[in-house]
Amino acid sequence: xxxxxxxxxxxxxxxxxxxxxxxxxxxxxxxxxxxxxxxxxxxxxxxxxxxxxxxxxxxxxxxxxxxxxxxxxxxxxxxxxxxxxxxxxxxxxxxxxxxxxxxxxxxxxxxxxxxxxxxxxxxxxxxxxxxxxxxxxxxxxxxxxxxxxxxxxxxxxxxxxxxxxxxxxxxxxxxxxxxxxxxxxxxxxxxxxxxxxxxxxxxxxxxxxxxxxxxxxxxxxxxxxxxxxxxxxxxxxxxxxxxxxxxxxxxxxxxxxxxxxxxxxxxxxxxxxxxxxxxxxxxxxxxxxxxxxxxxxxxxxxxxxxxxxxxxxxxxxxxxxxxxxxxxxxxxxxxxxxxxxxxxxxxxxxxxxxxxxxxxxxxxxxxxxxxxxxxxxxxx
Ligand code: PMP
Numbered sequence: 001x002x003x004x005x006x007x008x009x010x011x012x013x014x015x016x017x018x019x020x021x022x023x024x025x026x027x028x029x030x031x032x033x034x035x036x037x038x039x040x041x042x043x044x045x046x047x048x049x050x051x052x053x054x055x056x057x058x059x060x061x062x063x064x065x066x067x068x069x070x071x072x073x074x075x076x077x078x079x080x081x082x083x084x085x086x087x088x089x090x091x092x093x094x095x096x097x098x099x100x101x102x103x104x105x106x107x108x109x110x111x112x113x114x115x116x117x118x119x120x121x122x123x124x125x126x127x128x129x130x131x132x133x134x135x136x137x138x139x140x141x142x143x144x145x146x147x148x149x150x151x152x153x154x155x156x157x158x159x160x161x162x163x164x165x166x167x168x169x170x171x172x173x174x175x176x177x178x179x180x181x182x183x184x185x186x187x188x189x190x191x192x193x194x195x196x197x198x199x200x201x202x203x204x205x206x207x208x209x210x211x212x213x214x215x216x217x218x219x220x221x222x223x224x225x226x227x228x229x230x231x232x233x234x235x236x237x238x239x240x241x242x243x244x245x246x247x248x249x250x251x252x253x254x255x256x257x258x259x260x261x262x263x264x265x266x267x268x269x270x271x272x273x274x275x276x277x278x279x280x281x282x283x284x285x286x287x288x289x290x291x292x293x294x295x296x297x298x299x300x301x302x303x304x305x306x307x308x309x310x311x312x313x314x315x316x317x318x319x320x321x322x323x324x325x326x327x328x329x330x331x332x333x334x335x336x337x338x339x340x341x342x343x344x345x346x347x348x349x350x351x352x353x354x355x356x357x358x359x360x361x362x363x364x365x366x367x368x369x370x371x372x373x374x375x376x377x378x379x380x
Pocket of ligand 1: 109110111112135137177181206208209232233234240241242
C-alpha cells in the first residue's frame with residue numbers, strides 16, 4: 001500500500017504531538033522595549049534576540065526607509081550580477097572596522113554565511129573540528145563541505161588537541177560558537193586560537209550572540225587573532241543578514257567560491273542601510289551595549305545561579321512537557337519566554353531560554369526572577 005504525501009505528513013505530525021515536540025507558529029506583534037502582543041495579551045518578552053532593541057530604533061527605521069525610497073525594495077539580482085549597491089561596501093567597511101579585520105563579506109543571513117564559508121574553504125581530505133554544541137548551521141556547513149567532521153566535547157580544549165593530532169588532514173577548520181545560543185556560555189577563544197595556530201588549523205567563530213553585546217559591542221573574539229569571524233545582523237544589530245570578517249584575500253576567495261553568496265539575491269537596500277545605522281549606534285554607545293549582560297547578571301544573581309556570561313540564561317528542566325508547562329505558567333504571569341525542546345537541544349535537556357535586552361526594566365527582571373523561583377524552580 002502506498003502512503004500519500006498527506007498521510008505521511010499527518011503521521012509525522014502526530015508523533016511530534018505525542019512527544020510534546022510539535023512546533024506552532026504564534027503570531028506576535030513586537031513593540032518597542034521588549035513588549036509583545038499575543039492573542040491580545042500584553043507580555044514582556046524575554047525571548048527575543050533583538051538584544052539592543054535596535055529593530056525598533058527610530059534612527060535605524062529612518063535609515064531603512066530612506067534607502068528603500070532611494071534604491072527600491074529589492075536588490076534585483078545576485079550581488080555579482082547587478083544586485084550590488086553602494087551601501088554594501090559601507091556595511092562591509094563598518095563590520096571590518098568593528099572587528100578590526102582587513103575586510104568583510106555580507107551574506108543573506110547567518111545560516112547562509114555558515115553553509116557558504118565552510119565548503120568554500122575545506123573539502124575532501126580536510127577536516128572540520130566542531131564543538132558538539134555548535135549551532136545547527138555550522139554543522140550544516142561542515143557536513144556540506146565533504147570534509148571529515150570531527151566533533152569535540154563542549155569547550156573541551158584538551159580533547160580537541162588530542163583529535164587534531166590523531167587525525168590526518170590537509171586543511172582544517174576549528175569551528176565554534178563564540179556565545180552558545182542555547183546555553184549562553186562562551187567558548188575559550190584565546191585557548192582555541194593558541195591551539196589552532198600551533199597545529200596550523202584555521203579558527204572560525206560564530207559571533208551571532210556576541211556582536212553588539214560583549215566587549216563594548218565588538219563581540220567575543222575581540223582582542224584575539226581569529227582569522228574567520230562570522231556572525232549575523234539579525235540579533236543585536238536588529239535587522240537581517242550574515243557576515244564574515246577576515247583578511248582581504250579570504251574575503252575575496254569567499255566572494256568567488258561561497259555558493260550561498262554567489263547564487264542568491266543580495267539583501268534589500270533598506271536592510272543593509274538599517275544595519276549600517278545600527279552599527280553606528282553600537283560603535284558609539286558602549287553603555288547601550290553593556291546593558292543586556294548587566295540585566296542577565298541581575299537575573300542570575302537574584303536566583304543564585306552562576307553569573308551570566310552573555311545575555312542568554314538557560315534554565316534546564318529536562319522533559320519537553322515540563323518546559324511547556326513552565327512556558328505556560330510564565331505567560332499567565334505576563335512573560336513571554338519560549339520553551340526550547342529537542343532537536344534544538346539534546347534529548348532530556350528541554351529548557352527555558354531567557355534572553356535579556358537593553359530595554360528591560362530592573363523591576364520586571366525582579367518580578368520574573370520571583371516567579372521563576374516560586375513557581376518553576378520549586379515545582380521542578
Ligand atoms: N549562528 C548562531 C549561533 C545562531 O544562533 C543563529 C540564529 N539562530 C545563526 C547562526 C543563524 O543566523 P541567521 O538568523 O542570521 O540565519
